[in-house]
Amino acid sequence: xxxxxxxxxxxxxxxxxALRGVDLDVNExxxxxxxxxxxxxxxxLFGCLLGTVLPDSGEIQIREQPITADARRQFGxxxxxxxxxxxxxxxxxxxxxxxxxxxxxxxxDDSLRRVGLEDLRERKTSQLSKGQLQRxxxxxxxxxxxxxxxxxxxxxxxxxxxxxxxxxxxxxxxxRGATILISTHTISAAEEIATHAAILLDGKLAxxxxxxxxxxxxxxxxxxxxxxxxxxxxxxKSMEAMAA
Ligand code: ATP
Numbered sequence: 001x002x003x004x005x006x007x008x009x010x011x012x013x014x015x016x017x018a019l020r021g022v023d024l025d026v027n028e029x030x031x032x033x034x035x036x037x038x039x040x041x042x043x044x045l046f047g048c049l050l051g052t053v054l055p056d057s058g059e060i061q062i063r064e065q066p067i068t069a070d071a072r073r074q075f076g077x078x079x080x081x082x083x084x085x086x087x088x089x090x091x092x093x094x095x096x097x098x099x100x101x102x103x104x105x106x107x108x109d110d111s112l113r114r115v116g117l118e119d120l121r122e123r124k125t126s127q128l129s130k131g132q133l134q135r136x137x138x139x140x141x142x143x144x145x146x147x148x149x150x151x152x153x154x155x156x157x158x159x160x161x162x163x164x165x166x167x168x169x170x171x172x173x174x175x176r177g178a179t180i181l182i183s184t185h186t187i188s189a190a191e192e193i194a195t196h197a198a199i200l201l202d203g204k205l206a207x208x209x210x211x212x213x214x215x216x217x218x219x220x221x222x223x224x225x226x227x228x229x230x231x232x233x234x235x236x237k238s239m240e241a242m243a244a
Contacts, residue, residue: 002064003028003179004049004148009058011044011203018044019055020203026181026196031174033190034183035227036200042183043080045200046152049181050077062148073101076146076178080153082137086126090117090136093125094143103144111139114169130157138166148179155186167193191223199227201234 004026011019018041026032034042047053049060051072060067084093090112095105112118115135125133134157141149151170155163163186170180170193184190190197191211198208207214207230211223218226 001028002026003030003062004181005059005061005064006045006049007059007061009045009048009055009060011041011048011053011055018203019048021058022200022203022205024198024205024208026179028179029174029177030195031170031180031182031193032196032198033187033194033223034181034198034200035185035187035190035223036183037231040200041203042200043152044203046150046181046183049150050075074144074146074148076141076144076149078134078137078141078149078151078154080156080183082133084125084133084136087124089122089124090128090139091121094121094136094140097140098143101144108139108143111142112136114142115139116165131159131162134158135162138169142169142173145176146178149173149181151180151182153183153185155184155189163189187224187227188222194223197223197226199230201231206230206234 002025006022006024009019009022022045034045036042044053048055051069062071091108094108094112098105098108109118112121115138117132117135117139120128120132125136128136138154141151154166158166167189173180182190194211196210197214199206214226218229221229
């Protein structure tokens with residue numbers, strides 16, 4: 001069943017056409033990796049989903065109903081740059097966000113344990129390393145067992161062990177029944193967990209489908225190599241169009 005439907009989303013920032021009509025159907029319980037070069041529109045698309053960016057047109061539905069502010073509040077979100085109150089502890093930040101989402105703040109202990117941060121729960125977030133801050137962000141996203149997890153560049157700057165823990169956590173979340181959207185440039189890691197992939201180029205989807213469908217279209221290619229072929233093909237086509 002389709003959990004999330006993104007239909008013909010267009011977004012401009014002044015003269016910049018960030019999204020030029022994006023359609024994406026996300027099945028319940030899937031792990032969709034959103035790939036695309038810098039500036040392709042991945043964060044903007046997530047912004048539209050989360051309600052921080054207002055699209056100029058198009059529609060987003062959850063379970064075939066227009067998305068609501070209440071539904072958005074329940075999403076688990078890990079931002080590309082985790083921003084927490086620096087002078088507050090990991091626990092205080094996590095409890096604060098849990099309360100905003102209407103979740104029992106008691107659940108954050110379990111989330112912090114899952115990402116291995118239980119010993120740092122009383123540390124100010126200004127004193128965390130980048131990877132630790134990323135783990136705190138993931139713990140906060142997991143709190144309350146969200147139905148949709150949106151992870152924007154979650155693998156950046158992680159050491160290999162923490163990366164493995166992130167991948168395992170995403171797998172566990174899927175087993176629990178969550179639907180997961182991940183934007184990333186770390187394609188080989190994403191391929192280990194992805195059920196679907198979508199490739200965004202210049203604000204439009206250039207390819208999307210299940211990993212099996214994409215492998216059938218590009219036999220013998222890894223997701224990384226499929227991505228490169230789709231991206232190069234698009235550049236070639238636009239150069240041909242300019243020359244015509
Ligand atoms: P990256 O991989 O670098 O994070 P992205 O795919 O997430 O990139 P977006 O951040 O969504 O890309 O940006 C899409 C386009 O919109 C880019 O051309 C960017 O410069 C532009 N853009 C993004 N945010 C704004 C803004 N607040 N004001 C104006 N232009 C913006």
